[in-house]
Amino acid sequence: MSTPERVQPAAGQLERLMEVVRPEFRGEEFYPPRDSRVFFQGECRIPSCERMLSYSVKQLCTAHYQRWVQAGRPEFEAWVPSEDAYQRHHRVIRGCAVTGCRRSMNGCLPRICTRHSELWQAAGAPDLDEWLATARYEAPPHGERDCVLPDCPWWTTGPGSALCRRHYIRWRNNGHPELPDDQLTEWFERLELRRDPYIRFHDLGRQVRLEVQFGLQRRADIGDRHTAPRTVTRALSWIRES
Structure with a gap:
């Protein structure tokens, strides 16, 4: 009489989730693709803004919704063009007005970089246009660095x-992590991704995280229900607090 073949137990739920959840959903953070109509419903209504919207009622990204609220919730149709003009002016990184200088402006004094601002102030802060007419760029002894x-x-x-x-200011205002030069480019790329709504899975147990990620993967695959990252983030906060 032959011995019956031993049946191996089925893999546990955790192992199964690890098998089926795809890599793009399994990281510490999930950045939905910008062309996904499951996670996004379009771009911010401010014409010069390229962020994906977070608040569908006002058709605004998170940053512009917050700016509208901080402005006292002014009449919306009048606020949009003025905010667009502000956005267009401030999004451009302008260079120093001293001929031959390729440093960006210092963000405080218009038109000149930090180094030339110091030289202008050392000269007694004369009329800026008159000072610029005679200012000459001189390379420092150590040269310049791109x-x-x-x-x-x-x-x-x-x-x-x-x-x-300008990039230093942005790095400083976003946690100023100590990174080697070859990792700064990747860090700024991730920072760009964070301009759009995304989902963080920090402080979640391994299985809970995979269950949520599997749910997002299924929503993306089926594609028939809008799933706003802001709503998922709120739900994850409730899970962490439970």
């Missing part, structure tokens, strides 16, 4: 800095 970001045309503020002034 911003480490490949698409940035500006110089850094000195040999010890990897970033131009």
Whole structure:
């Protein structure tokens, strides 16, 4: 009489989830593709803004919705064009007005970089146009250094800095992580992704995280129900608090 073949137990739920949840859903953060109509319903209503919208009622991204609220919720149709003009003016990184200088403006004094601002102030802060008419760029003894970001045309503020002034300010305002130069480009790329709504899975148990990620994967695959990242983030907060 033959011995019956031993049946192996089925893999547990955790193992099964690890098998079926695809890599793009399994990270610490999930950045929905911009062309997904499951997770996004279009771009921000401000014409010069390229972020995906978060607040469908006003058709605004998170940043512009917050700016509208902080402005006191003014009449919306009048606010949109004025906000668009503000956005267009501030999104451009402008260079120093001193001929030959490729440092970006310092963000405080218009038209000149930090180094030339110091020279202008040392000269007694005369009329800026008159000072610019005679100002001449002189290369420092240590030379100039390009911003480490490949698409940035500006110089850094000195040999010890990897970033131009404007990118340095953005790095400083977003946690100023200590990273080697070769990792800064990737960090700024992730920062760009975070301009759109995304979902963080921090502080979730491994299985709970995979269950949520599997649910998002199924929503994406089926494609018939809008799933706003902001709503998922709120639900994850409830899970963490439970």
